[in-house]
Amino acid sequence: MSPKRIYDDAPKYLVPPDDPTLIQSIQETRDLLENHFNSVDLTSLYLPNDVDKLRSCDFEVRRYLFQTNLNVNQAVQMIKDRLTWRKEMSLDTLRYQKFPIEFYQSGGIFEFKHDNDGDPVLYVRSKFNVNIEILSKPLRQFLIFFMDQMDQRFSRERSWGLVFDAQGFGWHNIDFDFLHLIIKILKYYMPWSVKYVIIYEIPWFLESIWKGVQHFIPEDGKRLIRVYNKKTIGETIDPMNMPQVIGGLSKENHIFIPEGVEPATVIGKIELGLNDEEVNRIKKHLAKLDKEMGELIKV
Known part of the structure; x- marks a missing residue:
């Protein structure tokens, strides 16, 4: 740019x-x-x-x-x-291998291709953010890790885009603490790194909530936010560079699984300090996400 x-x-x-x-x-x-x-x-x-x-x-x-x-x-x-x-946050010790393979398989957070200016884009599928206590901390750490990877890799003004895919978002996905965390990170810990925050295909029932949320966003932050649907997203990102799973036209697989990552049964105990019961709860939830992802890919 x-x-x-x-x-x-x-x-x-x-x-x-x-x-x-x-x-x-x-x-x-x-x-x-x-x-x-x-x-x-x-x-x-x-x-x-x-x-x-x-x-x-x-x-x-x-x-x-x-x-x-x-x-x-x-x-x-x-x-x-x-x-x-x-x-x-121990950001110096975070690695791809610190997170279970199911996090990657679910496709909830991933980097994919580039926007119309040639800058990379990080996608967050909002439907996979569920307010479950046992998962909140590791999932948020997972998002922070990806954001930090983008921030540190480029180290220049407005170097990457952030897209929140709101398709399939329901009332159970609403998490104001999560939203506050994102705003805080972008304002205080990674300012001037993100070039835009796209809210993609926001459901009609969230429009009133979204209007209320905007009152808590600083003026400088509001300049970064863009609300798009499938017809207008091309103003910033060519649909050919967007994954099919969210309605794009690219045939490339958006799921990236790094080498050496382990399943939740291993990572949950070693990295997160969870017991067997807690690990099984995470596995059940992530298995549900995997099934949803598989169905979406077939569409």
């Missing part, structure tokens, strides 16, 4: 990466951060790779200067909060 596309609809304070004032603000932010790093035990507070990336990648600093209207002190605080969050 060209720089012009990035900044066209941005707030007036946003400036290109080569702006002298921005470059100076980046250096001031780094100086304050270095003073902080020298006064604390780095290894106990933050992930070493995160600190190194702040020192070498301007985007990691620039994104927070944009987010705070070029306020250096506020940017420093937000960066420190992000570093703390990443440490608490």
Whole structure:
């Protein structure tokens, strides 16, 4: 994507990466951060790779200067909060193999092809987000892992798209904590990474709820949100680059199963610390998702 596309609809304070004032603000932010790093035990507070990336990648600093209207002190605080969050989430230890194979087989979260600008797209099938306590934490961690993979891989403004497929969404899928988590991540921990958030094929009964939810979304965030259906999605993503399972025309398989992943019977006990009864509950739910996915693929 060209720089012009990035900044066209941005707030007036946003400036290109080569702006002298921005470059100076980046250096001031780094100086304050270095003073902080020298006064604390780095290894106990933050992930070493995160600190190194702040020192070498301007985007990691620039994104927070944009987010705070070029306020250096506020940017420093937000960066420190992000570093703390990443440490608490143990994002340095998350791997594809940390999650059960059923998560991948269900096709609830996956990266697939690219949009009209050539940027990658992450899909989240909302019907597979169920408010079941035993699954909430691992499923949310699964989504955060995928979002983090996209964020870290590109490290530039508006580098990837996020699509929430609302087809088949029911009342049992409504989870405001989950929605709040996504908004919080995009605003505080991965700002300026996502180029748009598409709500795809929203059911009629959710339209009133959606209107209410928008009141809690910051103005900058609202600029990212697009509501599309099968007739209008082509404005951003060519249907030929969308999986058939959500109504696209691509014949490629959207399900990716990494090497070395294990079933829930293994991962649930080793990685999640669950007992046999809890693992069986997860297996039953994921088996239901697998069946649904199989039926959808045959359509």
